[in-house]
Amino acid sequence: MLIGISPVLSPELLNALYRMGHGDEIILADAHFPGESFNSNVLRADGLKIAQLLEGIMPLFALDEYVDNPLGMMAAVPGDELDPSVEEGYLAAIRNYWPDTKASERIDRFAFYERAQKAYAVVMTGETAKYGNIILKKGVTPIT
Secondary structure: OOOOOOOOOOHHHHHHHHHOOOOOEEEEEOOOOOHHHHOOOEEEEOOOOHHHHHHHHOOOOOEOOOOOOOEEEEOOOOOOOOOHHHHHHHHHHHHOOOOOOOOOEEEOHHHHHHHHHHOOEEEEEOOOOOOOOEEEEEOOOOOO
């Protein structure tokens, strides 16, 4: 254990977050996401909800300030409806550390899969919320 580092963050996830450069993306994927089909760098966070991971990640991770949308979530396919509480829960966790963060960009399912192919890593979680996947685009880490 490390002081100041959330115990929900595995050594593998900390390594990925550290090695990412600005503009790189990481996907926190729900339990149903086909991560292994789209990316060779798949990390496991089984049993954890995405909001829990965001609470651990956001004190360590700057979002990209130079893009319109540093967050992306999958859009509902026609005939489905989104549960707004899913994004609200994620934003609450993010805004604890980055209060000015805008709502997520909604991305078509197949465009989301294309982004997954290019992402630095996909983190498979225990999240069961439908359309619960989120993309985080890393920004420049502020020097304090």
